[in-house]
Amino acid sequence: MPNFKPLTDLTTARVSAEQLVGKLKSNSQTESLEAGMNLLSQAREYGLNIADYLRLKVQPDGLALEAGLDGYEAVKMYLGLPTKDDYRNGVVLQAAADAFSSYRGVRALFPEVVDDVVQWKYRQTDFESPDALISQSRTINGTELITTVVNDNKEDYERYGMIAEGARVPVWSIKASEHSVKIFKFGIGLEWTYEFGRRASLDLIAPYALRAEKQTKRAQTATAYAMLKNGDAVASHAAAPVRNASAINTDNNLGVTGVAAGKLNWEILLAWLVERAKAGAPIDTVAGNWDTFLQWKLMFAKNTLSDGLTQIEALQRAGVTVAQENPRFDLNLNFALVSSASANELLGFSKADTLEELIENGSDIEESERVMQNQKVNLYSTKNAGYRLIFGDTRSVLNLNAIA
Numbered sequence: 001m002p003n004f005k006p007l008t009d010l011t012t013a014r015v016s017a018e019q020l021v022g023k024l025k026s027n028s029q030t031e032s033l034e035a036g037m038n039l040l041s042q043a044r045e046y047g048l049n050i051a052d053y054l055r056l057k058v059q060p061d062g063l064a065l066e067a068g069l070d071g072y073e074a075v076k077m078y079l080g081l082p083t084k085d086d087y088r089n090g091v092v093l094q095a096a097a098d099a100f101s102s103y104r105g106v107r108a109l110f111p112e113v114v115d116d117v118v119q120w121k122y123r124q125t126d127f128e129s130p131d132a133l134i135s136q137s138r139t140i141n142g143t144e145l146i147t148t149v150v151n152d153n154k155e156d157y158e159r160y161g162m163i164a165e166g167a168r169v170p171v172w173s174i175k176a177s178e179h180s181v182k183i184f185k186f187g188i189g190l191e192w193t194y195e196f197g198r199r200a201s202l203d204l205i206a207p208y209a210l211r212a213e214k215q216t217k218r219a220q221t222a223t224a225y226a227m228l229k230n231g232d233a234v235a236s237h238a239a240a241p242v243r244n245a246s247a248i249n250t251d252n253n254l255g256v257t258g259v260a261a262g263k264l265n266w267e268i269l270l271a272w273l274v275e276r277a278k279a280g281a282p283i284d285t286v287a288g289n290w291d292t293f294l295q296w297k298l299m300f301a302k303n304t305l306s307d308g309l310t311q312i313e314a315l316q317r318a319g320v321t322v323a324q325e326n327p328r329f330d331l332n333l334n335f336a337l338v339s340s341a342s343a344n345e346l347l348g349f350s351k352a353d354t355l356e357e358l359i360e361n362g363s364d365i366e367e368s369e370r371v372m373q374n375q376k377v378n379l380y381s382t383k384n385a386g387y388r389l390i391f392g393d394t395r396s397v398l399n400l401n402a403i404a
Contacts, residue, residue, distance in 0.1 A: 004047040007056060014059035017071075017078040024079065024105035036105030047361045051112045076113065079106055083116040118206045118213065130220040130357060132336035133228060133287065135390065137357040147174055147388075183360055186219045187382025188212035220385060222340040225287055227387045228355055228395055229347055240347060240395035246403050248272055259403040262344040264295040272398050276348065281394045283348035285334045289341040292400075296335050346398040354394045360384035 023035035043053035051072045058071030069077065076083070081096045096113060099106050131137075190208055231237045245268045249256045252271045259265045276283045288296070334351070341347065349355075 005045050007046060007048075010046065010053070010056040014057060014071075016061050017058050017064070017074045020054075020058055021075055021079065024108070025103055026105070029104050032103045032105035034105070036108040039105070039108050049112075049361065050108060072112075076109070076116075079103075079109070081106070081109060081113050083113060114205060114209055118209045127337050128214075128218050128221045128339060130217065130224045130385075132285070132334065133221065133224045133338075133351070134355050134357045134387070135352050137359060139361045140358045181358055181386040181388045183358070183384050183386040184223055185382060185384050186216045186223075188215050189382075216383065218339065220383070221336075221338055224355060224357070224387050225338040225341055225347070227389065228287070228349060229342070229397065231392065232389055234389075234392070237389040237392035240349075240397050242397045242399050243272060243275070244399045245272075245401055248275070248398075249403055256403055261402040262291060262295065262400050264292075264299050264346075264400065265403075266299065268403075269299075269398070272348070272396070276396055279393075281350055281396075283333065283350060283396070285336055285349055285351040287336040287338050287341055287347040287349075288345065289339055289343060290337070291343065292341070292346060293335060293337055295400075344400045346400065348396050348398060350394040353391050354389065356388050356390055358386045358388065360386075 021035070021039065024032055024039070026032045026035065040050065042057075043050050046053060046056075048056070054072040054075050055070045058074055060069050060071060060074040064074035064077050067077075080099050083096070100110055190205070190212060229240050231239045245259070245265070248254070248268050248271050254267045254271060256265055256267050259268070273283055286296075
């Protein structure tokens, strides 16, 4: 594991933007490049990306302080790197392209600034995102081992946490396995010349960067889903158990017939949710592909054979109100779209305690170095991330097989 410097060193010795990055604007390209490389090297020593390093290291002053900017934003103001046009205040986005073309060291901030342009210009919903599948995302500075939870005594937990008088409190042991979390590199690169960049505003690049970001998120989503379904290297985190719709129908005496493969049925879906809740792992998120997503939506669509009511409204009219009154089964579930998900399946799980995303800190520093050293702009929308299961018993696959 890399031996990074403590972050408290940054917060106790903050400097102004001019003190830290003033040499980036040197008229000597050699001096500017050297200052940029030194800046990236300093960020790497703390295991941080360039934006977070500047937020901790730089103390805003003057206009930046009055405007309530953080350290990273103060540096962008000092270097003349706007992320949008503001004609009222005489700010044009082209100024950023000019700064990158004039000072090679300033290019250390290029990936971050382009990302800011994209985030400001486009605020649209991503259909596929790993955020829909993970409980939390945290940053790691090195190798992370997969952990498991071992119950002290299973019987102690069958009384809903009740502890007999004088009895020992049951303990969950969190242990590290010998397996480490596999880190994947996700991303797509864009390339153009600085001559082109001088003639084109950065917002011209934004749609291409956005498409690259979408593709990256799709790859992350597919990877996270694969772990949810197939498990990881730890024995207690095996593949998610499969529950066949036909078996649910038989075991619960539902009497459902005429359901084709891939079709969702309310009774079977509800029985599956009840089964998972009885097992102590109620489902609040389901994942499926586009075809399953269509079935999910159609289940709540208006039905002309029921006076224009949805299936849920028709059940309410018939007096079946338990599904609406019980907050666990009101079908206020989150549907996570995964285009690579298996056909005719729903993967259900408890989001809060199932999957965690681990992001390798500072992994994008090398991309910034390439930008400074090349005559062409190589913008890489990348992220080094891995996934680990927190608990292994919170997942279940509903196989939507045909029911005669």
